[in-house]
Amino acid sequence: VPPQMGPLAASVILLVVSAVRGFPYTELAQWVDSHQEEYVEALRDWVAVESDSSNVLKRPELHRMMEMVAQKLRQMGGTVELVDVGEQELPDGSTLALPKVVTAQFGNDSNKSTVCVYGHVDVQPAKLEDGWATEPYNLTDINGNLYGRGASDNKAPVLAWIHAVQAYQALDVELPVNVKFIIEGMEETGSNGLDAMIVAQRDTFFSEVDYIIISDCGWLSRRPAITYGTRGNCYFYAEVEGPKKDLHSGVYGGAVVEPMVDLIGIMDTLISPSGKILIPGIREAVAPLSDEEWKMYQDIQFDMDNYKDKIGVSQLMYNNKVDLLAHLWRYPTVSIHGIEGAFSDPGTKTVIPAKVTAKFSIRQVPNMDPAAVKKQVTEYLHSVFAKRKSPNKLKVTMVIGAKPWLADTQHVLYEAGKAAVKRVFQMDPDLIREGGTIPVAKFQDVTGKSIVMLPIGGFDDGLHSQNEKISRYNYIEGTKLFIAYLNEVSQIT
Numbered sequence: 001v002p003p004q005m006g007p008l009a010a011s012v013i014l015l016v017v018s019a020v021r022g023f024p025y026t027e028l029a030q031w032v033d034s035h036q037e038e039y040v041e042a043l044r045d046w047v048a049v050e051s052d053s054s055n056v057l058k059r060p061e062l063h064r065m066m067e068m069v070a071q072k073l074r075q076m077g078g079t080v081e082l083v084d085v086g087e088q089e090l091p092d093g094s095t096l097a098l099p100k101v102v103t104a105q106f107g108n109d110s111n112k113s114t115v116c117v118y119g120h121v122d123v124q125p126a127k128l129e130d131g132w133a134t135e136p137y138n139l140t141d142i143n144g145n146l147y148g149r150g151a152s153d154n155k156a157p158v159l160a161w162i163h164a165v166q167a168y169q170a171l172d173v174e175l176p177v178n179v180k181f182i183i184e185g186m187e188e189t190g191s192n193g194l195d196a197m198i199v200a201q202r203d204t205f206f207s208e209v210d211y212i213i214i215s216d217c218g219w220l221s222r223r224p225a226i227t228y229g230t231r232g233n234c235y236f237y238a239e240v241e242g243p244k245k246d247l248h249s250g251v252y253g254g255a256v257v258e259p260m261v262d263l264i265g266i267m268d269t270l271i272s273p274s275g276k277i278l279i280p281g282i283r284e285a286v287a288p289l290s291d292e293e294w295k296m297y298q299d300i301q302f303d304m305d306n307y308k309d310k311i312g313v314s315q316l317m318y319n320n321k322v323d324l325l326a327h328l329w330r331y332p333t334v335s336i337h338g339i340e341g342a343f344s345d346p347g348t349k350t351v352i353p354a355k356v357t358a359k360f361s362i363r364q365v366p367n368m369d370p371a372a373v374k375k376q377v378t379e380y381l382h383s384v385f386a387k388r389k390s391p392n393k394l395k396v397t398m399v400i401g402a403k404p405w406l407a408d409t410q411h412v413l414y415e416a417g418k419a420a421v422k423r424v425f426q427m428d429p430d431l432i433r434e435g436g437t438i439p440v441a442k443f444q445d446v447t448g449k450s451i452v453m454l455p456i457g458g459f460d461d462g463l464h465s466q467n468e469k470i471s472r473y474n475y476i477e478g479t480k481l482f483i484a485y486l487n488e489v490s491q492i493t
């Protein structure tokens with residue numbers, strides 16, 4: 001474009017040129033490459049916010065995070081709203097404002113398809129003393145890996161989507177589809193408030209949405225992936241209450257039935273050492289593994305030894321690939337996460353805790369139903385507790401009940417994904433499922449829209465763990481993938 005030309009004329013020329021030349025992927029990708037330092041700085045700013053949704057003391061940070069997201073989208077000229085989704089009730093009966101959900105819209109052309117990108121900017125807790133090698137909220141680049149809490153889950157992928165739209169804008173390339181965003185701040189603790197918001201906006205925000213795209217997951221290996229299923233999650237508290245206060249174990253040990261012993265006793269009845277779930281009714285509900293599915297898993301390249309190395313174990317529950325993948329993706333599992341009220345500090349306190357609460361969850365797969373699981377678990381735990389003839393009191397509560405999700409890999413959204421992956425990475429993607437949980441089933445049930453999950457996280461990003469990271473490569477090439485994907489989706493007829 002000649003330098004003496006005004007901005008309007010220049011953008012008209014660019015548009016005409018791009019229309020004549022087709023989709024200017026190379027120029028857009030070059031733009032991304034030449035702006036990668038800015039993208040890393042943007043991630044640094046976001047990672048610096050301790051937007052831990054599980055810690056009520058961090059709630060002001062979470063509100064600030066949502067404002068930052070809204071501000072960024074506003075600066076890009078989007079139509080942005082911060083949607084109030086109400087309050088959260090805390091275990092002591094008090095209430096706390098939920099972080100607002102950010103919605104944004106770029107383009108409103110009825111001749112184009114509309115995609116809606118879902119993501120979240122809340123994170124899991126992280127402390128240096130948990131064993132991080134670097135400060136978790138200070139993004140640190142080591143050998144091309146960007147370490148920081150929330151870097152991969154899910155701040156970089158949300159930013160990559162934003163930068164993809166920005167690249168189109170910066171080069172005056174018309175967005176091939178209308179793009180909407182829905183960004184929440186409670187994903188890590190069960191998407192509190194989001195379900196009602198999706199229902200409330202079904203006929204407004206979601207009415208013109210054609211497709212929903214989610215990038216809140218990772219690849220299985222170094223090969224890019226497209227994800228067609230997630231497990232749901234039922235999260236439980238089991239509280240055992242005994243004496244009215246903590247007791248000295250020398251003075252009272254032997255006199256009282258200890259709540260912790262009861263609790264550990266009943267927790268031990270949930271799952272066998274070989275991973276068999278012992279709660280009646282759970283395994284019976286699971287959809288059988290089909291031959292076609294078995295074949296799909298068999299065809300996926302997956303290095304079990306490398307997987308073991310990365311997580312630092314000498315042995316896995318299953319020693320063949322198909323069994324392992326099936327148990328990660330399409331069978332339920334019980335995980336015991338912690339015990340509130342138990343002594344866990346360093347040292348040798350000799351206490352009998354008066355009240356202890358175990359926290360455990362059961363990942364959900366087709367055809368399990370969270371309401372049925374709640375009943376099965378509650379009845380089962382009360383029945384095993386009754387057999388102990390303990391004078392203590394047991395209370396079982398289900399605090400999260402998220403359904404699994406499964407898509408048809410033959411859908412055009414998946415074909416579009418394959419084409420975009422091919423363009424950016426010059427290879428075919430793995431088609432995989434995800435063992436983790438996001439509110440995708442709710443989007444599906446309420447909006448009825450087609451959904452695809454397009455991950456950019458690496459297989460070894462360490463989500464929820466110490467030293468979470470995303471590589472620069474995945475962040476930057478992932479941004480290009482989103483640019484290419486928007487173009488592929490616009491070709492769907």
Ligand SMILES: CC(C)C[C@H](N)C(=O)NCC(=O)O
Nearest residue numbers: 153188216217434436437438
């Ligand atoms: C890999 C998961 C789908 C990532 C997601 N952000 C998450 O952590 N969800 C909560 C969960 O416990 O699965």
